Amino acid sequence: MTPGASATEHRFGPYGGRYVPETLITALDELTAAWRDASADPAFAAELRALLEDYAGRPTPLYRAHRVEEAIGTGPVYLKREDLNHTGAHKINNTLGQALLARWMGKRRIIAETGAGQHGVATATVCALFDLECVVYMGAEDVERQALNVYRMELLGAEVRPVDSGSCTLKDATNEAIRDWVTNVRDTHYIIGSVVGPDPFPRMVRDFQAVIGDETRAQLEAAEGRLPGSVVACVGGGSNAMGIFHAFVPFGDVRLVGVEAAGEGLDSGRHSAPLAAGTPGVLHGSLSYLLQDADGQVAPAHSISAGLDYPGVGPEHSWLLDEGRAEYVTVTDDRALAAFHRLSRLEGLIPALESAHAMAHVFEAGAELARHGPIVVCLSGRGDKDVAHVARLSGAEADG
Amino acid sequence: MSLARCFERCKTERRAALIPFLTCGYPDAPQSLELLRGTADAGADIIELGIPFSDPLADGPTIQRSSFRALEGGMTTEGTLEVLRAFRAGHDTPVVLFGYLNPVLRYGVDEFARAAVDAGAQGLLLTDVPAGADRALEERLAAHGLDLIRLIAPTTSPERISVIARAGAGFLYYISRTGITGARAQLRRALGKEVEAVKQRSGGIPVVVGFGISTPEQAADVAAVADGVVVGSALIDRCEQAGAEGVREFVAALRGAMERDGPDPPAAS
Numbered sequence: 001m002t003p004g005a006s007a008t009e010h011r012f013g014p015y016g017g018r019y020v021p022e023t024l025i026t027a028l029d030e031l032t033a034a035w036r037d038a039s040a041d042p043a044f045a046a047e048l049r050a051l052l053e054d055y056a057g058r059p060t061p062l063y064r065a066h067r068v069e070e071a072i073g074t075g076p077v078y079l080k081r082e083d084l085n086h087t088g089a090h091k092i093n094n095t096l097g098q099a100l101l102a103r104w105m106g107k108r109r110i111i112a113e114t115g116a117g118q119h120g121v122a123t124a125t126v127c128a129l130f131d132l133e134c135v136v137y138m139g140a141e142d143v144e145r146q147a148l149n150v151y152r153m154e155l156l157g158a159e160v161r162p163v164d165s166g167s168c169t170l171k172d173a174t175n176e177a178i179r180d181w182v183t184n185v186r187d188t189h190y191i192i193g194s195v196v197g198p199d200p201f202p203r204m205v206r207d208f209q210a211v212i213g214d215e216t217r218a219q220l221e222a223a224e225g226r227l228p229g230s231v232v233a234c235v236g237g238g239s240n241a242m243g244i245f246h247a248f249v250p251f252g253d254v255r256l257v258g259v260e261a262a263g264e265g266l267d268s269g270r271h272s273a274p275l276a277a278g279t280p281g282v283l284h285g286s287l288s289y290l291l292q293d294a295d296g297q298v299a300p301a302h303s304i305s306a307g308l309d310y311p312g313v314g315p316e317h318s319w320l321l322d323e324g325r326a327e328y329v330t331v332t333d334d335r336a337l338a339a340f341h342r343l344s345r346l347e348g349l350i351p352a353l354e355s356a357h358a359m360a361h362v363f364e365a366g367a368e369l370a371r372h373g374p375i376v377v378c379l380s381g382r383g384d385k386d387v388a389h390v391a392r393l394s395g396a397e398a399d400g
Numbered sequence: 401m402s403l404a405r406c407f408e409r410c411k412t413e414r415r416a417a418l419i420p421f422l423t424c425g426y427p428d429a430p431q432s433l434e435l436l437r438g439t440a441d442a443g444a445d446i447i448e449l450g451i452p453f454s455d456p457l458a459d460g461p462t463i464q465r466s467s468f469r470a471l472e473g474g475m476t477t478e479g480t481l482e483v484l485r486a487f488r489a490g491h492d493t494p495v496v497l498f499g500y501l502n503p504v505l506r507y508g509v510d511e512f513a514r515a516a517v518d519a520g521a522q523g524l525l526l527t528d529v530p531a532g533a534d535r536a537l538e539e540r541l542a543a544h545g546l547d548l549i550r551l552i553a554p555t556t557s558p559e560r561i562s563v564i565a566r567a568g569a570g571f572l573y574y575i576s577r578t579g580i581t582g583a584r585a586q587l588r589r590a591l592g593k594e595v596e597a598v599k600q601r602s603g604g605i606p607v608v609v610g611f612g613i614s615t616p617e618q619a620a621d622v623a624a625v626a627d628g629v630v631v632g633s634a635l636i637d638r639c640e641q642a643g644a645e646g647v648r649e650f651v652a653a654l655r656g657a658m659e660r661d662g663p664d665p666p667a668a669s
Contacts, residue, residue, distance in 0.1 A: 017533060017534060018530065018533050019501055019528040019529060019533060019534070020528055020530065020533075021457070021458040021527055021528065021530070021551070021553070022530045022531075022550075022551040022552060022553045022556060022564075022575070023553035023554075023555050023556075023575065023578055023579070024555075025530050025553075025555075025556070025560070026553075026555045026556065026557060026560075027555070165461070165464055165468075166454065166455065166464075166468070171455065172455075175455050175456075175457045178457045179457060179458075179460075179579075179580045182457075182458065182578070182579055182580055183578060183579035183580060184578075185555060185578060186555070186578070280505075281502045281505060281506065282500075282502045282505060282528065283455060283502065284455075284457070285528070290502075292502065292506065294506070295476040295477055295478075295503060295506060296453075296477065296502045296503035296504070296505060296506025296507065297453065297454040297471060297502075297503070298454045298455050298502070
């Protein structure tokens with residue numbers, strides 16, 4: 001029997017839950033109540049909608065990528081342009097919603113974790129906008145690798161705290177953010193960056209990101225007069241994927257395809273694909289598929305894309321996998337890098353390395369996917385942040 | 401000895417129980433066993449034995465460090481039970497296993513609960529399983545005879561304290577401050593009143609206090625209001641500085657300070 005099977009509250013099937021220190025239970029109850037009340041308040045919804053439109057730049061276009069279609073010889077391929085959001089990715093959808101919620105709860109201090117820095121920048125941005133104190137935890141290694149985003153956060157008034165415990169990456173930054181929250185929970189809200197963590201975060205972040213799928217559905221209806229045949233998105237924690245999947249989950253004919261990072265290959269042990277190669281376990285407050293060793297210690301993840309470099313995944317994805325409602329595939333570092341270059345040349349769109357994983361799958365499996373109807377890819381972020389990294393990798397290859 | 405029996409004995413002796421925490425496998429497995437024996441011999445009433453975990457999100461830097469060192473040295477959940485088994489060969493000091501859920505899930509919930517009892521554990525405290533988080537799991541963990549120790553935090557509502565107390569066994573563990581584990585120079589002034597409030601709702605289960613207690617003086621102060629005192633990070637700090645002998649002396653000093661204040665407890669205020 002799966003561990004949570006008898007408790008149905010706060011869960012996606014057996015997955016999710018609230019496996020957190022007792023100190024946080026009251027705060028999670030408060031957050032759940034605040035979110036419920038805010039969701040029912042038309043003024044809250046109107047304010048969020050106005051911010052998404054006038055500040056973040058929504059709705060984002062659904063762009064038909066003709067040159068991609070020609071290159072792979074398929075029917076319609078659409079890119080949902082989350083890369084055009086303010087701060088360069090879908091992350092702002094969630095941070096705007098949660099910052100409004102923090103204000104609703106009267107909490108003046110915000111903490112966040114970040115890997116590559118995209119969620120950290122999106123959090124620092126909304127904290128500047130709402131005049132909230134902002135502390136961002138970032139693995140010491142990531143601080144080194146993503147110096148530009150560290151400076152961006154500081155420009156926006158945030159304090160970036162390097163975390164030098166454990167593997168010094170996103171997983172450890174998340175541990176440290178949770179420790180901060182446990183310590184300062186009375187005046188602090190934790191803006192978690194993905195559909196992970198204890199309930200209500202996975203469903204709340206999904207709902208803030210669901211605008212992606214809601215817009216996509218209406219836009220494709222206008223363009224093609226139908227539902228997509230398939231929806232493809234990269235999955236690290238899985239927030240852009242849940243955001244675009246959510247509107248289509250009830251429509252069984254729409255194929256939902258999540259793309260995990262296979263890193264140097266699933267056999268190498270250096271990857272970030274818990275759905276493909278992990279087993280259920282508890283990390284950061286919820287039960288979900290997890291990379292772990294035989295003793296239940298969390299295994300380090302690896303991906304060329306810092307945003308996918310995480311050993312866990314949102315619990316709803318685990319449920320969609322077990323239910324057979326979504327399918328999950330993997331793409332290696334090399335294939336993602338090739339797709340990064342290919343989309344740049346074909347469409348003049350430099351994708352984030354995360355989104356390049358989703359594109360790689362479409363480049364390879366597009367012909368098969370297209371048989372079901374139009375393909376929609378969530379272009380979750382733009383690649384400006386990755387240009388220096390890719391240049392270094394290309395240089396290394398040229399030299400080597 | 402059961403936890404209940406241990407608290408009865410302390411009550412008869414009109415003193416609070418001293419509950420040191422040790423990370424199993426720190427600084428390595430053989431020394432860890434020596435620390436357990438030394439701690440028991442120096443006057444520990446109950447020992448909390450930490451099962452090391454890669455992501456100890458309720459712990460401060462000291463216990464994190466000891467966990468990582470234990471894991472680097474190859475300590476595992478099974479290895480922790482082996483150390484406990486070896487300790488049981490000569491000591492009947494009750495032991496509460498302390499850790500996080502994932503290694504237990506991986507071991508197998510029922511298998512772990514059976515193996516822990518078989519190795520000689522009396523209780524289990526999983527910091528990321530708050531009362532009611534997963535009732536089926538909690539029932540299975542308790543089904544083989546382990547007392548499931550429950551945490552109560554300063555942020556826990558009075559109504560929830562009652563709910564937790566009903567789900568608790570062995571003792572209730574009151575977290576002395578909002579935060580993670582780690583030594584602190586000063587305890588909060590309101591602690592006595594808070595512990596008293598928990599006791600009123602505990603349904604007779606002993607209430608112990610931990611998180612941040614780092615000196616014999618603090619231990620004595622807490623012993624005056626609680627049924628037991630947990631000392632963790634300060635012990636690991638002592639081990640880093642002064643080795644096993646330092647730990648023994650420190651435990652003896654804690655016990656001595658608690659006994660001096662024991663016979664005539666002042667009012668809880």
